[in-house]
Amino acid sequence: MAGIGSYLKKHTESLVKDVGIEPACELTGKSKATLGRYYSDNPEHADRFMPVDAVAQLEEAASYPHVTAALAELRGITMSYDDRRPNSKGSGGVNSDVIALSQRFAMLMAEYNQSIEDGVISVNEAKRLLKETVALQQVLIDMKLHLEEEAP
Incomplete structure (x- = not known):
């Protein structure tokens, strides 16, 4: 399990850095320190992971769904990334x-x-x-x- 946690933390860090720390704080309502704990490899933060709603908010703003892709890879699932963003508001329904x-x-x-x-x-x-x-x-x-x- 430790390997999986480390893997997810690395992808969480990539997600936060993709969005930018300041914008990530604004989007999630979390402080820099809290976001940092989600991807920290320090033993005292080993069991802390970013909540899924925060991941969804950040991945909406990111250039790539880092954490979702990592979760898929862990399950052996292949994802097809579509950068058209068709599900944004204003679609025809x-x-x-x-x-x-x-x-x-x-x-x-x-x-x-x-x-x-x-x-x-x-x-x-x-x-x-x-x-x-x-x-x-x-x-x-x-x-x-x-x-x-x-x-x-």
């Missing part, structure tokens, strides 16, 4: 997501149809199919988040 979903699915099927035409899917064709599949997956994630927002 579920109706727009349904339209985007049908468009993306049509693009995936068109790509598949073109790729399988000769009976073999080449490496480049597989890469294009993977890219379309990931784009379709992102639309589904956006849709899930919009549905969760609308649920009482």
Whole structure:
């Protein structure tokens, strides 16, 4: 467990430094000392970790989801980072997501149809199919988040 804690603390430090200590304090409402304890490797702070709500606030402002990526790696999960930030305010909601979903699915099927035409899917064709599949997956994630927002 000590190795996992150290690993998470290093990524917590990367997150805070990515955002900047002063902005991190403002975003989380935590002091510099408190944030420092979350990534300190001193034995007296070994059991102190940043709360998940603070991680979410900082990762929203960061250039990369450092702690989330570390947690995924610890579980053997592969993440696909999408820097479009589509879930920000002002998006069209579920109706727009349904339209985007049908468009993306049509693009995936068109790509598949073109790729399988000769009976073999080449490496480049597989890469294009993977890219379309990931784009379709992102639309589904956006849709899930919009549905969760609308649920009482």
